[in-house]
Structures are given as C-alpha cells and as structure tokens.
Amino acid sequence: MSHALRADQFLLDADRTTWHDETLWFVREKRDRAVYAVPEFQALRELASQIKDHTLSRLDRYLQEFEAAAQANGVHVHWAADAAEHNAIILAIIRQQGATRIVKSKSMLTEECHLNPYLLQHGIEVVDTDLGERIIQFREEAPSHIVLPAIHLKKEDVGDTFHLHLGTEKGESDPQRLTEAARQHLRAKFLAGQVAISGVNFAVAETGGVVVCTNEGNADLGVNLAQVHIACMGIEKLIPRLTDLGVFTRLLARSATGQPVTTYTSHFTQPVAGKEMHVVIVDNGRTQQLGRPDFRASLKCIRCGACMNTCPVYRRSGGHSYDFTVPGPIGAILSPNIDMKKHASLPFASTLCGSCTDVCPVKIDIHTQLYKWRQVLGEANEIPASKKWSMKFMGRLLASARVYGLSGQFARKALRFLPHGLTHAASFNAWAVARELPEPPQQSFREWYQQQPKPVPQPPQPQVPA
Amino acid sequence: MSSASRTRILLAAQANKPAETLLPTVPDFGGEATAERFSAVLAGIGGTVVWLDGLGQLGSTLQQLFPEARNTASPLFAGTVPVDAGTPTEVLADIDLAVLTGEIGVAENGAIWLPEANMLHRALPTITQHLALVLDHRRIVATMHQAYAQLPGTGGYGTFVAGPSKTADIEQSLVIGAHGARSLVVLLY
Amino acid sequence: MKVALFVPCYIDQFYPQVGVATLQLLEKLGVPAYFPAQQTCCGQPLANSGCERDALPIYKHFVRTFQDYDYVVAPSGSCVYHVRKHFDKLEQTAEVQHVRGAAYDLIDFISTVLQVETLPGAFPHKVGLHLSCHGQRGLHQANESELTPVRDGQLRRLLASLDGIELTHLNRNDECCGFGGTFCVSEAGISARMGQDRVADHVRNGTQVLTGSDMSCLMHLEGIVRRAQLPMRVMHAAEILNGLTP
Numbered sequence: 001m002s003h004a005l006r007a008d009q010f011l012l013d014a015d016r017t018t019w020h021d022e023t024l025w026f027v028r029e030k031r032d033r034a035v036y037a038v039p040e041f042q043a044l045r046e047l048a049s050q051i052k053d054h055t056l057s058r059l060d061r062y063l064q065e066f067e068a069a070a071q072a073n074g075v076h077v078h079w080a081a082d083a084a085e086h087n088a089i090i091l092a093i094i095r096q097q098g099a100t101r102i103v104k105s106k107s108m109l110t111e112e113c114h115l116n117p118y119l120l121q122h123g124i125e126v127v128d129t130d131l132g133e134r135i136i137q138f139r140e141e142a143p144s145h146i147v148l149p150a151i152h153l154k155k156e157d158v159g160d161t162f163h164l165h166l167g168t169e170k171g172e173s174d175p176q177r178l179t180e181a182a183r184q185h186l187r188a189k190f191l192a193g194q195v196a197i198s199g200v201n202f203a204v205a206e207t208g209g210v211v212v213c214t215n216e217g218n219a220d221l222g223v224n225l226a227q228v229h230i231a232c233m234g235i236e237k238l239i240p241r242l243t244d245l246g247v248f249t250r251l252l253a254r255s256a257t258g259q260p261v262t263t264y265t266s267h268f269t270q271p272v273a274g275k276e277m278h279v280v281i282v283d284n285g286r287t288q289q290l291g292r293p294d295f296r297a298s299l300k301c302i303r304c305g306a307c308m309n310t311c312p313v314y315r316r317s318g319g320h321s322y323d324f325t326v327p328g329p330i331g332a333i334l335s336p337n338i339d340m341k342k343h344a345s346l347p348f349a350s351t352l353c354g355s356c357t358d359v360c361p362v363k364i365d366i367h368t369q370l371y372k373w374r375q376v377l378g379e380a381n382e383i384p385a386s387k388k389w390s391m392k393f394m395g396r397l398l399a400s401a402r403v404y405g406l407s408g409q410f411a412r413k414a415l416r417f418l419p420h421g422l423t424h425a426a427s428f429n430a431w432a433v434a435r436e437l438p439e440p441p442q443q444s445f446r447e448w449y450q451q452q453p454k455p456v457p458q459p460p461q462p463q464v465p466a
Numbered sequence: 467m468s469s470a471s472r473t474r475i476l477l478a479a480q481a482n483k484p485a486e487t488l489l490p491t492v493p494d495f496g497g498e499a500t501a502e503r504f505s506a507v508l509a510g511i512g513g514t515v516v517w518l519d520g521l522g523q524l525g526s527t528l529q530q531l532f533p534e535a536r537n538t539a540s541p542l543f544a545g546t547v548p549v550d551a552g553t554p555t556e557v558l559a560d561i562d563l564a565v566l567t568g569e570i571g572v573a574e575n576g577a578i579w580l581p582e583a584n585m586l587h588r589a590l591p592t593i594t595q596h597l598a599l600v601l602d603h604r605r606i607v608a609t610m611h612q613a614y615a616q617l618p619g620t621g622g623y624g625t626f627v628a629g630p631s632k633t634a635d636i637e638q639s640l641v642i643g644a645h646g647a648r649s650l651v652v653l654l655y
Numbered sequence: 656m657k658v659a660l661f662v663p664c665y666i667d668q669f670y671p672q673v674g675v676a677t678l679q680l681l682e683k684l685g686v687p688a689y690f691p692a693q694q695t696c697c698g699q700p701l702a703n704s705g706c707e708r709d710a711l712p713i714y715k716h717f718v719r720t721f722q723d724y725d726y727v728v729a730p731s732g733s734c735v736y737h738v739r740k741h742f743d744k745l746e747q748t749a750e751v752q753h754v755r756g757a758a759y760d761l762i763d764f765i766s767t768v769l770q771v772e773t774l775p776g777a778f779p780h781k782v783g784l785h786l787s788c789h790g791q792r793g794l795h796q797a798n799e800s801e802l803t804p805v806r807d808g809q810l811r812r813l814l815a816s817l818d819g820i821e822l823t824h825l826n827r828n829d830e831c832c833g834f835g836g837t838f839c840v841s842e843a844g845i846s847a848r849m850g851q852d853r854v855a856d857h858v859r860n861g862t863q864v865l866t867g868s869d870m871s872c873l874m875h876l877e878g879i880v881r882r883a884q885l886p887m888r889v890m891h892a893a894e895i896l897n898g899l900t901p
C-alpha cells in the first residue's frame with residue numbers, strides 16, 4: 001500500500017488530523033524558540049555536520065578505537081551484521097544470565113530489528129519503560145514518531161489502554177494521574193529487572209563509553225538496578241571525542257522538543273564491579289548506505305525527530321502512514337536503502353519544501369536526497385507505470401516548442417467546452433477532488449505576445465545553431 | 467559469529483567510506499556563566515534553586531524543604547539510610563530524599579554534572595523520590611562546551627541532571643515525576 | 656542587458672495575465688524583455704517524478720533557448736530553482752553554466768540585479784503573502800522561520816513599499832502550501848489538506864488578496880479558494896506590483 005493511500009485513511013478523521021498537526025506544530029514552535037535563543041546555533045549545526053562527516057570518513061578506524069577503549073573498560077563488545085544477528089546476540093546474553101525479567105529503554109534500533117517479538121517467540125517478555133513506548137506496547141502498535149512514540153494517541157486513548165492493562169478508573173484521562181499509574185506499574189518492573197537493554201545516542205571513540213539521553217530517567221533506573229546492561233547501537237552513533245558531546249548535547253534536545261537539554265544525559269563507560277555491560281554494534285544495511293555517495297549523509301542523523309515535527313506531510317498523515325521504523329522525511333531516505341520496493345512511495349511523500357533540511361541539526365540535505373531517491377526509483381522502474389509513461393510523453397512534448405504549443409491550445413479549448421462535471425470528476429482528475437481547475441483563458445501568453453503590435457526587442461543572434 | 471561479522475562490517479566501512487574530511491576544532495562560544503542565568507533556566511525546566519549561606523545551613527534548610535522525608539541518604543550528613551554500591555534494591559526503593567554533591571552547573575540549560583563518585587549508588591539519583599544537589603556557585607559554567615572541558619573524564623558512570631524526571635508522552639502534556647526523582651532542588655552556596 | 660522572459664508552461668496556458676504583468680513590470684523598470692517563442696518548460700515536473708532522464712532533452716532545449724541572454728527571468732521561483740540546482744545533470748558546458756547562473760526569479764531579479772527595493776503605487780488592501788518554498792528556502796529570497804524569527808524578504812519589502820497596503824500576520828509564516836508539482840495529484844489528499852490549512856490561516860487573519868511570486872502555489876491555493884467560494888482574490892505579485900487592482 002502506498003503512503004498516499006495510508007495517508008487518506010488518516011485524513012478521514014479531519015478533526016483528529018487537525019489535532020495531530022497542531023500538536024506537532026506546537027513542538028516545532030518550542031524548537032524554534034529554543035533555537036532562536038542560542039546565537040551560535042547555526043555554527044553548532046555546521047560543527048555537528050563536520051564532525052559527523054569526519055567520523056563517517058574514517059568510520060572503520062573509529063569503530064576499532066571505540067572497541068579497544070570499551071574492552072579496556074571491561075565492556076563486552078559484540079558485532080552484528082544484521083537484525084537477526086543482533087537479536088541472537090541479545091538472546092544469548094539473556095539466556096546466559098538465566099534472566100526472565102527484561103526492561104528496555106527507548107531504542108529505535110531494537111524496533112528496527114524487531115527485537116521484542118523475537119524475544120517473545122523465545123519465551124522472553126521485554127517491558128518497554130519509556131512511557132510512550134509502554135503505551136504502544138500495551139496496544140501492540142508500532143511507534144509513530146521516534147521521540148514521541150505515542151504522539152498519534154489522545155489522552156482518552158491512553159486512558160482506555162491503562163484502564164484495560166493497569167486498572168485505572170474507566171474514563172480517567174488526566175495525564176498526571178495516568179503517568180502516576182505508569183510510574184507505579186513500571187517501578188515494580190525496574191526493581192525486578194535482571195537485564196536492562198538501552199539504546200545509544202552517542203558512542204565516544206576516545207573513551208569507549210556510550211551516552212544515553214532521556215527525560216524520564218528510565219534508562220538510568222533500569223540499567224543501574226539490573227545485573228546486566230546491553231546497549232544497542234548502529235555503527236553511525238560514533239563520535240570521536242568527549243568534547244564533541246558539547247556540540248551534540250546542545251543540539252539534540254533543542255531540536256527534538258525545544259528543551260535546553262534532556263533531563264538525563266548519562267555516560268555509561270564501565271560496569272560496576274560484579275556486574276556486566278555489553279555493547280552490540282549493528283550494521284543492518286548501514287555500510288551499504290555508506291557506499292551510496294548521494295545518500296550516505298543520512299547516516300549523520302542523531303534521531304532528534306525535528307524533521308518529523310516540521311514536515312507538513314508527516315503532521316497530516318501520521319507516523320504509521322510511512323510503515324517504517326523511522327517515519328517522516330528522514331525515514332523516507334533511510335527506508336529505500338533497506339527495501340526499495342516496499343518503500344518506493346516514501347520519497348514521493350514530500351513536496352520537497354526543504355523545511356526538514358533547514359531544521360536538521362546535522363545539516364542532512366534531506367529534501368535533496370528525497371529528490372535523488374526518486375531518480376533511483378524511476379530508473380529501477382519502482383514508480384507507477386502510468387506516471388512513467390506520461391512523463392516519457394511529456395518529455396517529448398516539452399522538448400519541442402511546436403508540439404507543446406498545439407497541445408496547450410487543445411487542452412485549454414477542451415477545458416472551456418467540456419462540462420464542469422466531466423473536467424472535475426474525481427475518477428479522472430485527482431486535482432479536482434478538492435480544488436477548482438484554473439479558468440482557461442481565451443489566449444495563451446505566447447498567442448497574446450505574438451499579436452502585440454508594439455515593437456519588441458529583437459532576439460540576439462544565436463551563436464550556436466539550435 | 468561475532469568475529470566474522472566484525473571483520474565484515476569493518477571491511478565494508480573501510481571500502482565504502484568517503485574520502486577523509488577534517489575534524490573541526492570546537493570553539494568555546496563564551497556565554498553567561500552566572501548563577502542568575504542558571505537559576506532562571508532551571509526554574510524553566512521544573513527545578514528549584516535555594517541559596518545556602520554556607521554548608522552549615524544544609525541541615526536546617528533541608529528540614530524546611532522536606533519536612534516529611536523519613537528515609538534520607540547522603541554523604542554530606544548522617545542520613546537515616548546508609549547507602550553504598552552494595553545496598554540492595556529494596557532498601558534503595560524506599561528512599562524519600564537523596565542529597566548529593568554536584569560538580570559543575572551549566573547555566574545555559576540548568577544541568578549539573580553528577581559523577582558516580584558522588585552518588586553512593588548509581589541508582590540513587592533516579593530511584594529516590596526527591597533529589598537535592600549541593601553546588602558551589604563558583605562551579606557554574608556557561609555552556610556544555612565549558613562543562614566538558616572541565617571534566618577530567620566521565621568515570622565509570624556519570625550524568626548531567628537537568629531538573630526532575632519528566633515526560634510529555636501523553637498528548638504533549640508535561641508531567642513532572644515520570645520514573646526518576648519527582649523533584650530537584652539545587653542548593654547553591 | 657539582454658533579458659529573456661521565461662513563462663512557465665502552466666502560466667503560458669492558464670495565467671497569461673501573469674506573463675503580461677511580468678513583461679510590463681520589467682518594461683516599467685527600464686528592462687525590455689524578449690520572449691523567445693521556442694521555449695517550453697524547465698523539466699521539473701518530470702524530474703520531481705523520478706524521471707530526470709526523460710527531462711534531459713527538455714533541459715537541453717531550455718539551455719539552447721536561453722543561452723544567448725544575460726538573464727532569464729521567470730515569474731516562478733520553483734522553475735528557476737530547478738534550473739539552478741538540478742541542471743547539474745547536464746554536461747557543464749559554458750552554455751549550461753551560463754544559463755544556470757542567468758536564471759532569476761522575477762522578484763529576485765528586481766531586488767538583486769536591479770537593486771530596486773521600493774516601487775511606486777498604491778494597493779490599499781489587506782494582503783497575505785504566500786512564501787513559496789523553492790524561492791524562500793531554495794533561492795533564499797526570504798528569511799526562514801527554521802533559522803530566525805525575523806520575517807523579512809524581497810517580496811515583503813517590495814509589497815510594503817506600496818501605499819495603503821497592509822500585510823497579513825500569519826500564524827505560520829512559511830509553511831508549505833502542499834502543491835509540490837505532481838505531489839498535488841500523487842498525494843492529492845494531503846496536498847488538498849495542506850492547501851486548505853494554508854488558506855484557513857489567511858482567512859483567520861483577514862487576508863483579502865492572497866499573493867506570492869510563484870504562480871504554481873497560487874494556482875493550487877486559488878483552486879481551493881474558488882472551491883470554497885471564499886471572498887479572497889488570488890493574484891501574482893507581478894500583477895500587484897504592475898499596478899493592477901483586484
């Protein structure tokens with residue numbers, strides 16, 4: 001199913017679409033205020049971009065540097081070529097512990113690898129501890145946003161879910177009371193947790209440590225109470241130096257939610273004596289993306305979600321309309337690398353307005369990459385045949401002034417003389433579902449121009465024969 | 467299996483990486499390193515600043531701020547619960563108030579660097595119901611750049627704490643007190 | 656100064672008055688412009704649909720048509736942006752490089768090349784300015800809200816110089832209208848919704864005349880305004896600056 005069809009489903013509820021759009025625009029406005037308040041913000045974006053470019057340009061060496069430093073810290077380092085291997089590694093660590101009680105803070109990578117269902121198949125239940133993640137876990141849904149996983153839900157929806165799963169009062173929809181119920185419920189899970197899985201925001205090659213940013217404190221609470229910490233990271237999470245964190249921690253939360261920084265910016269470097277820390281380094285298509293010059297900059301992403309909040313299409317179609325772990329503009333340039341056929345419509349789910357590029361804290365040229373993916377998809381015949389053939393036809397038409405002039409005359413006449421009901425029929429004309437066609441004028445500009453009696457400046461003599 | 471993948475990933479990264487680009491030097495952008503700025507920003511993210519005339523006032527100030535706290539833990543005074551790295555989870559879970567020493571305050575975002583060495587137990591800053599951090603106002607810097615520049619290292623574990631635990635996962639409504647400490651008071655001296 | 660007028664295909668066919676206004680406005684500013692009759696299109700509709708290869712003959716035709724002029728001026732920033740940014744697919748001959756650099760949006764040409772910041776005339780109406788993304792974010796003709804709270808730009812200044820004009824203060828100063836070329840049919844639902852929301856912002860804040868420098872966005876917005884039968888006129892900025900009254 002294409003993005004457009006799923007978007008149409010979302011749009012059916014016009015009021016909810018308005019609410020979704022306004023809720024995310026509110027986040028975008030908070031982001032703006034936070035950004036305007038930092039005079040050097042644009043310089044920071046440039047620095048972050050350069051640091052990430054540099055890191056990618058010697059990624060193999062930074063990976064090894066990180067591994068060596070982590071191992072020297074007593075951390076177990078694992079390498080996973082793909083999602084299956086990532087999942088198998090985690091299952092093996094859990095089994096080695098004989099653990100059954102697992103808590104997990106937010107990690108888009110584990111979503112990408114479908115870790116939860118995999119572990120469930122093997123008899124291990126994972127409790128997501130981020131509030132938004134827990135809500136959608138109860139509802140057996142995928143996150144619809146990488147920072148705000150339950151942003152598609154209203155508080156009444158959450159109230160219903162908590163009534164069902166946590167026994168809160170029916171009809172209770174106060175966010176404060178619902179959050180308190182989740183706090184009590186999850187506290188028991190934290191206290192009992194044997195293995196804690198976390199994502200990674202930044203992995204510092206120099207120190208071998210990983211940095212995890214949360215507002216709720218769920219990563220810290222889970223990890224610091226459990227016997228074993230497993231941190232899962234894509235290879236693109238690396239940064240060279242501790243000092244680079246100064247740049248990224250100033251950009252991340254401001255871009256994501258408009259906060260000056262996340263509540264907890266936690267540096268996990270060594271396990272406590274007697275406990276274990278593991279880092280799983282995952283490729284899963286990332287080195288392939290690194291080898292695509294037009295698209296490798298997508299690996300600079302720090303998963304702030306700003307491109308989603310600003311995207312006028314995302315705000316009106318919802319995260320699930322993308323049918324990919326990472327929705328929105330960044331998801332639309334990451335997903336075709338994973339499965340070009342399945343995600344062929346995503347690079348077209350954009351007006352190429354460029355707002356995503358302008359909010360991106362690491363200056364990924366997202367809208368340019370969307371344009372370039374369209375070309376890749378066109379060449380690979382992954383665009384609808386009707387579009388392909390009409391474009392070929394247009395290509396010939398528009399390369400000739402004479403053919404173009406004739407067909408324009410014909411179209412305008414047809415529009416003038418055909419009945420409104422026919423020219424505006426939804427089955428023929430997607431334009432006319434919501435808009436009137438332009439009123440066809442008597443004359444085209446070129447026809448008018450040719451009739452002008454006044455002297456017009458003479459064309460210069462062509463130097464190259466046409 | 468892991469070592470084969472390691473080789474594969476590193477070789478692919480080596481083969482596919484672009485030509486090397488320069489690693490920029492991160493400048494110090496300056497900024498306002500004042501207690502006023504720090505206090506204002508912290509208030510904006512749900513924390514509170516209370517001034518102490520000196521560490522001698524700590525006990526009486528805490529008494530005023532947290533009259534109901536029964537189970538307290540702190541390296542700065544004799545709390546009711548002795549905590550170290552080996553304290554069992556069920557004991558930690560009952561702590562009402564932890565009073566710890568912050569190392570560096572960051573004026574631009576209200577964050578305080580809290581290293582493992584100051585925590586008694588790694589879980590204490592998040593498992594406690596309320597957290598108070600004592601901070602020397604002369605240790606306030608302007609930005610995260612300056613904070614990282616002052617860190618000798620990050621130790622085994624350390625965290626920048628900026629305000630109380632919070633969430634906005636339900637309809638973007640801000641709720642203070644998600645899973646970590648429900649409140650944060652910074653005691654400046 | 657040899658200036659060619661590029662009238663994009665949909666303006667030629669549906670909005671000839673915009674081409675006329677552009678020509679007349681340039682003449683008033685002392686710049687006679689020539690309209691090379693063999694011109695067709697910049698090729699953007701094909702390229703944005705993923706058919707860049709099929710657009711190459713159009714690109715070449717465009718370069719051949721305009722290579723002998725100092726400037727190519729169009730009342731559509733989107734086409735200009737396409738020529739500047741995406742004609743990189745052609746072999747970069749001297750002619751190609753020249754045409755890419757010579758292409759100007761009308762308002763950009765007036766502001767940057769002619770260095771005109773004010774125009775005579777009056778337009779005593781409440782005017783809502785639609786900032787088109789390719790002109791604003793692509794050609795940097797106006798400040799972007801992603802970067803700064805200051806609402807400033809070439810067209811805003813030119814319009815503000817007219818007597819009696821009042822510019823609408825929008826809630827969302829520069830959100831995309833949802834036209835997006837072929838997006839308007841391939842994602843028709845989202846496109847329409849974006850356009851409706853944009854128009855609603857203007858209605859809410861009292862716009863009587865909706866204008867902009869890119870006719871493609873305005874065509875989409877006008878379609879929505881007319882469908883909803885709103886008391887709002889949609890005019891290209893060239894028409895207003897050329898002294899037309901609504």
